[in-house]
Amino acid sequence: MVKRALITGITGQDGAYLTEFLLAKGYAVHGMLRRASSFNTDRIDHLYHDPHVKGANLTLHYGDLADGTVLRRVLEKVEPDEVYNLGAQSHVKVSFEVPEYTADVDALGTLRALEALRDHVAHSGRQVRFYQAGSSEMFGGAKPPQNEKTPFEPRSPYAASKAAAHWYAVNYREAYNLFICNGILFNHESPRRGETFVSRKVTRAAGRIKEGLQDKLFLGNLEARRDWGFAGDYVEAMWLMLQQVKPDDYVVATGASHSVRQLVEIAFGELGLDWQKHVELDARYLRPTEVDALEGDASKARKLLGWQPKMDFATLIKLMVTHDLDLAQQEKTLRRAGYESPARGAASTGVG
Ligand code: NDP
Ligand code: GDR
DSSP: OOOEEEEETTTSHHHHHHHHHHHHTTOEEEEEEOOOSSOOOTTTGGGOOOTTSTTOOEEEEEOOTTOHHHHHHHHHHHOOSEEEEOOSOOOHHHHHHSHHHHIIIIIIHHHHHHHHHHHHHHHHOOOOEEEEEEEGGGTTTSOSSBOTTSOOOOOSHHHHHHHHHHHHHHHHHHHHOOEEEEEEEOOEEOTTSOTTSHHHHHHHHHHHHHTTSOOOEEESOSSOEEOOEEHHHHHHHHHHHHTSSSOOEEEEOOSOOEEHHHHHHHHHHHTTOOGGGTEEEOGGGSOSSOOOBOOBOOHHIIIIIOOOOOSOHHHHHHHHHHHHHHHHHHHHHHHHTTOOOOOTTGGGGGGO
């Protein structure tokens, strides 16, 4: 029997890696897609085949976590074995600008998905396993290293919404005996990372500066420390959680942290650039309340899931820098050929 997975947030960074991972395991993958006025499927286009093509195993359904009716309908239609709830307004700084929307999608959206799950399982008698994308941001002000027993001290509307979603998930597991796991994932990055998150913002800028396409990079707090891993490694942990005998919650992290300043030094150093000549502070990128230091203790995942990260921080940044230098070179070639298009997403980079 081919297993079926349903992924919300399939067009995001993790959605793309998870889809690749599950397709390689022989799953039929279904994803929920938001309607947008421009294409938002770049990250999964290479995985999608026309449904008329034999063996096409990726199916997309329009839907939104703000719309409980559609969630319910898609769940009934797909009848998945596993649901991965990755959809979210995932930017911490943006959550201070749009707190109500963030709560609606990240907290209430999860509740809507859980309600749909509860009813579907009750009607159909099927077993459906559910993964909830929790975040190290929920630890917020708690001292590192953080593990599953560390109390949450959320420091943003995003973190508070994710903490609410976490507790909804725990409650639905206990109250209705559902197979639900909370992943508490620390930052994970890749060449597919959104360009307003700090890792990608830095590696994009380093490549463009190297190619003479920009001169300055404006950042906020350089002293914040994060535990950065590779997204490709982290989606495996999501899947492993749903393969266990019992549902549980797990921290997923590398166990090593670095400051934003170190990230910048390594990325610019990779291209032989002196970052101090290019990086400037812009207070717009500071957060009203910052999370100073996150460093995860993933010993439970190591022990019970047999999971460990394969890529270290320096290799990750090198991978991203190499990818983004290539992008900058393509942009330069296009400009030389007379295409003076602005940098992709230029208008939205002001927020992140
Ligand atoms: P991205 O921001 O790259 O992707 C978010 C996804 O959610 C996109 O597919 C987006 O769609 C979708 N989405 C946004 N709003 C809605 C909505 N209203 N209804 C349905 N879908 C929506 O995030 P990541 O892939 O990096 O992260 C995946 C999940 O893991 C998120 O929940 C995030 O909060 C969480 N997380 C991420 C970590 C990380 O370091 N990456 C660490 C810990 C947790 P669209 O493409 O249309 O915008
Ligand atoms: P984070 O990631 O908030 O940890 O959330 P982000 O990359 O946005 O910030 C990391 C740290 O860098 C500092 N910083 C800047 N951040 C951004 N975006 N832009 C800047 O210019 C800048 N300058 C300094 C931030 O202040 C912060 O301390 C990510 C998201 O993927 C969440 O969805 C996820 O839950 C957590 O990781 C774990």
